[in-house]
Amino acid sequence: MLLFEFKKTFDRFTLDIAGQLSAGITALVGPSGSGKTTLLNLISGLRKADSGKLVVFNRVLYDSQNNFWTKPQQRPFGYVFQYSRLFSHMTVRENIQFPLKFVSPSANRFTADEVFKITQIHPYLDRYPSQLSGGEQQRVALARALMAGPEWLLLDEPMGALDIGAKLQFLHFLKKLHRQHNLPMLIVSHDLNTVMSFADEVLFIRDGKIRDAGKPFQVMSTVLTEMELEHTTATEWDGYQPNYHNIVEMRVEAFDTQRECLIVSRNKCQLFLPQRNIPMGTTLVLHIPSNEIILAIQKPQQISANTVLKGRISRVEVVGNRAFVTVQCGIELVAEVVPGTVRRLSLQRGKEIYLILKATAIRIIDRYDQNIGAQKT
Amino acid sequence: MEQRLSELLVQTVLLSLKVSVLATVFNFLPGILLGWLLARKQFRGKTIVDTTVNIPLVLPPIVTGYLLLISLGPGTITGRFLEQLGLPVAFTWRAAVLASAVVSLPLLIRAARGAFEQIDPALEDAARMLRAPEWAVFVQITLSMAFPGIAAGILLTFARAFGEFGATIVFASNIPGKTQTIPLAIFTLINQPGGERYAMVLVGIAVVISYISIFVNEWLLRRQSKWKR
Numbered sequence: 001m002l003l004f005e006f007k008k009t010f011d012r013f014t015l016d017i018a019g020q021l022s023a024g025i026t027a028l029v030g031p032s033g034s035g036k037t038t039l040l041n042l043i044s045g046l047r048k049a050d051s052g053k054l055v056v057f058n059r060v061l062y063d064s065q066n067n068f069w070t071k072p073q074q075r076p077f078g079y080v081f082q083y084s085r086l087f088s089h090m091t092v093r094e095n096i097q098f099p100l101k102f103v104s105p106s107a108n109r110f111t112a113d114e115v116f117k118i119t120q121i122h123p124y125l126d127r128y129p130s131q132l133s134g135g136e137q138q139r140v141a142l143a144r145a146l147m148a149g150p151e152w153l154l155l156d157e158p159m160g161a162l163d164i165g166a167k168l169q170f171l172h173f174l175k176k177l178h179r180q181h182n183l184p185m186l187i188v189s190h191d192l193n194t195v196m197s198f199a200d201e202v203l204f205i206r207d208g209k210i211r212d213a214g215k216p217f218q219v220m221s222t223v224l225t226e227m228e229l230e231h232t233t234a235t236e237w238d239g240y241q242p243n244y245h246n247i248v249e250m251r252v253e254a255f256d257t258q259r260e261c262l263i264v265s266r267n268k269c270q271l272f273l274p275q276r277n278i279p280m281g282t283t284l285v286l287h288i289p290s291n292e293i294i295l296a297i298q299k300p301q302q303i304s305a306n307t308v309l310k311g312r313i314s315r316v317e318v319v320g321n322r323a324f325v326t327v328q329c330g331i332e333l334v335a336e337v338v339p340g341t342v343r344r345l346s347l348q349r350g351k352e353i354y355l356i357l358k359a360t361a362i363r364i365i366d367r368y369d370q371n372i373g374a375q376k377t
Numbered sequence: 378m379e380q381r382l383s384e385l386l387v388q389t390v391l392l393s394l395k396v397s398v399l400a401t402v403f404n405f406l407p408g409i410l411l412g413w414l415l416a417r418k419q420f421r422g423k424t425i426v427d428t429t430v431n432i433p434l435v436l437p438p439i440v441t442g443y444l445l446l447i448s449l450g451p452g453t454i455t456g457r458f459l460e461q462l463g464l465p466v467a468f469t470w471r472a473a474v475l476a477s478a479v480v481s482l483p484l485l486i487r488a489a490r491g492a493f494e495q496i497d498p499a500l501e502d503a504a505r506m507l508r509a510p511e512w513a514v515f516v517q518i519t520l521s522m523a524f525p526g527i528a529a530g531i532l533l534t535f536a537r538a539f540g541e542f543g544a545t546i547v548f549a550s551n552i553p554g555k556t557q558t559i560p561l562a563i564f565t566l567i568n569q570p571g572g573e574r575y576a577m578v579l580v581g582i583a584v585v586i587s588y589i590s591i592f593v594n595e596w597l598l599r600r601q602s603k604w605k606r
Contacts, residue, residue, distance in 0.1 A: 046502050072505045079506040085499055089522050098517075099507040148507045 002152065002184070006042045006052035015039065015208040018052075023184040024200035025174070027216070029192060029223065035208040036188045040154050043186070044079050045072035056152060073102070078150025082157040084141040086129035092140050093125040099148035108149040109181065118177050119143040135166030142173065153177075155187040159194065167191070168287050169365045171198050172247050196220055197245040197334075217317035217324060224320035242319045244290035244334045247365070252282045261306055261359055269330030272306035274359045278367070285366035290336035292361035295325060296354040297345055307357040309333075316347055327353055382575055385553055386562075390582055393558040396470060397538035400477035404485050404534055409527060412489025413519075417498075434483040438543025442476055445548045449475075472549035473556050477538035484537050488530020492523035529597035536590035540583070559583050 005018040015035040028036050041047040043054060045061070048069065054062040061070040086095050096115070100108075116122050119139045129137055138158055145153065155174075159167040175198055177183055189195045195202060195216065202219035204212045212222040220242055250264040250271060261272035264284055271286070278284070300308060311329025318324075323342045325335045333355060341347070411430055415423070433441050450456050450467045459466050466472050496519055504514045520527075542560040549556040551565060563579050566572030 044506060046505065072502075073508050073510060077506065079503070081499070081503060085497075085503040087500060087503075087518060087522070098504070098509070102508040102510065102513065144507065 001055075001057065002043070002186075003055040004039075004043060004052070005054075006039070006049040008038065008042065008047075008049045008052075013208060015042075017205065017208060017210055019203065019210055019213060021184070021186060021203075022201060023182070025178055025185045025187065025198065026201045026203060027195035027199035028186060028188045028203045028205065029190065029195055029219070030205040030211075032190070034206045036205060037156055039205070040079075040156050040186070040188055044077050044154055045070060045075050046079075076151035078145035078148055078153045080138070080141050080145050080153065080155040080158045082160045084129070084134075084137040086137055086140055086144070088129050091126055091128055092121065092132070095129070095140060096121075096125075096144050096147055098144065103147075103149050108147070109151070109183075110146045110149065112147070115143045115146045118146070118180070119173060133166070134161045135163075135170060138162065138166075138170055139173065142170075142177075146177075150183070153183055153185040155185060157188050157190070159189070159191070165287075165363070165365050167194060168245055168247060169285070172285050172366065174198070175247070192220060192223065193243040193245065196242065197247070217319055220319045242322045242324075242336075244324055244336060246286075246288040246290060246293075246333050248286050248288065248331050248333075250284055250286060250331075252278050252280050252284060254280065259306055267330035269309060270307070271309075271357065271362060272359045273362055273364070275364070279369070281369075283368040284364050285368075287363040287365045288333065288357065289361065290324065290334045292358065293333060293335035294356040295327075295335050295337060295341070295345065295347070296356060299354050300356060303356065305356045305358045307355075307359065309355040309357070311353055311355060313347060313349055313351045313353055315349060316342055318342065323347075325353075327355055329355060386575060386578060388554050389557055389559055389562045389579065392470065392473075392554075392556075393539060396473045396477055396558055397535050397541075399474045400481060400538040400541075401531060401535045403474065403478045404482045405531070408482060408485030408530065408534070409489050409520075411486045412491075412527070412530075413493050415486070416490045416493035430486050431483045433480050438476075438480055438541070438545075439547055441480055442544030442547030445472070445476060445479065445544065449548075467548060468550045468552070468556065470549070470556055473541075473545050473558060476544035476548045477541040480541050480544050481534040481537035485527075485530045485534040488533060489523070489527050492526025492530070493519065495526065496522045525597045525600040529594045532590045532594040532597070536587050536594070539586060539590070 001023065002021040004020070006015060008015045013033070013035070015038050017035065017039060028039065030036050038047065042049050049062070049064070051064040052062065053060070053064065056076060060068065061075055062068065087098065090098070096112070119142055121136070121139050121143050124132055124136060129140070132140065159170050162170060171194060174185065178185060187199070199216050201214065202216045203210060204219050204223055211226070212219050224242070248266065250266045253263045253265045253270070255276070256263050256272065259272060262275050262278060264271050264273060264286070294305070299310070309329040311327040313325055314328050315326040316323060318339050321338065323337050323339045325337060325342070325347055327333050327335060335355060347353070415427055446467060447453065448455060449459065451460070456467060464471070466475060500518055500522070501514050504518045509517065540560060541558070542564070545556070545558060546561060551557050551561045557565070559579050559582065563576050563583070566576035566579070
């Protein structure tokens with residue numbers, strides 16, 4: 001648990017904010033200039049607040065009343081910045097080993113091997129940062145932050161400079177990291193769709209104050225309502241349409257010669273992909289956009305789409321002019337429809353439903369071969 | 378006569394190297410420190426400090442030498458104090474070192490300042506978040522990344538000290554074998570009948586040493602910009 005309370009006044013802006021974060025993945029959203037990065041810098045200790053308090057896992061790190069302030073070096077945070085901030089005069093290996101000089105081995109939560117396994121950076125250990133792509137640089141920055149043994153990870157727009165594929169790949173790394181190592185994260189993003197797809201909780205701040213906090217779909221409704229009320233035209237969310245990225249890991253099982261499709265599966269759920277030459281046993285990380293999934297009450301016959309999955313609805317959430325239907329079908333998939341469809345088909349929790357997926361709508365964002373690490377796709 | 382002149386020539390070259398190396402060493406710490414201070418810190422009177430340290434760059438070197446003479450010369454309090462300590466400065470090789478150091482210091486400060494300004498302070502914050510204590514942030518990030526630029530400045534300082542003439546002739550005088558550096562010796566030789574031959578040797582040495590210094594300086598500057606983000 002992280003409790004914070006900060007007051008900080010700048011020339012034309014005041015941050016006056018208090019809240020608490022649970023140990024999951026929390027996304028911090030808000031328009032530019034709302035104070036997102038400032039909040040991260042105050043939590044990390046890189047900047048000092050005028051007054052306030054910060055408590056992490058029952059440990060007080062800052063308390064202005066008692067004149068108590070902990071240096072950033074002694075706070076239990078890892079920080080992944082926008083634009084990686086790798087040390088350009090050091091190789092990837094030297095960058096990663098940098099924190100080891102200052103962290104006692106017993107205090108480190110991650111071994112180098114674990115970090116390499118999570119971030120898949122071994123192919124470029126001896127290169128310089130300038131020789132890496134944006135996505136690779138961010139993975140190295142993540143690896144370097146992990147080597148400092150953080151108990152909480154702060155990420156400031158870590159995917160700002162990445163294309164959608166690299167962005168989702170990076171998010172998948174983060175999600176795995178959180179699942180496997182129980183590492184809480186606070187991630188700043190203005191990409192609402194990405195946030196919605198992978199955060200446990202969302203904190204919406206604006207003009208230095210918290211406007212809403214809670215589950216992603218709920219907070220997104222608040223964001224959209226505010227935007228509509230103000231006829232927002234000038235913010236970076238202009239024209240925003242909610243969309244959900246389903247990211248699933250599935251194993252290549254066989255090649256269906258009749259359909260000329262690759263069969264991937266997980267928990268008895270089978271999907272068909274158009275790829276041909278991927279070895280059996282390979283694990284694929286797949287991106288299925290929510291707006292590419294069609295829902296049907298009855299099992300459709302004789303249709304062009306190859307994948308038809310039977311499942312049960314676990315949640316229906318209306319966000320603005322979209323409705324998101326979460327379906328359990330061995331894996332969890334979120335489908336996007338217009339709110340009218342929810343009424344027309346009486347979509348509700350517990351209802352049996354069919355999902356229809358075109359093979360060509362599914363995108364491979366990463367792959368792990370059977371016995372070795374990830375390979376670039 | 379020929380042999381004596383050759384010996385003097387060797388002495389002059391060695392003295393010149395000694396003076397410019399010592400002047401560079403003398404400038405090393407204040408140059409880096411002032412460069413860092415001007416690049417990174419905001420304080421009252423910054424403009425005055427900035428102007429003062431850069432003044433020797435534009436002041437006629439003779440004026441710099443004269444100012445040194447009237448503050449550290451034999452008739453002054455500081456001059457007498459230094460003599461009592463057994464460290465007379467004016468009209469000794471020490472005066473040549475000091476004159477060269479004062480004249481070349483702004484070049485190191487400017488180079489160091491420029492090199493520090495190129496290092497993004499955000500990288501220092503990144504190092505702090507990786508648990509690096511402040512000394513390590515400075516040595517391993519700021520100084521390491523600025524090093525090619527600073528090294529280039531050191532070479533430029535050396536080259537400037539090597540070519541110093543005006544301040545040296547006033548403050549250290551032109552005593553063969555004692556304070557006569559290469560530029561002073563060339564000046565003397567070209568005013569002497571038959572001295573041109575020796576002067577040409579010294580001119581050749583001066584050109585080679587200066588060329589190498591500036592060549593390495595340029596190479597280092599290119600390296601610094603390669604390290605830039």
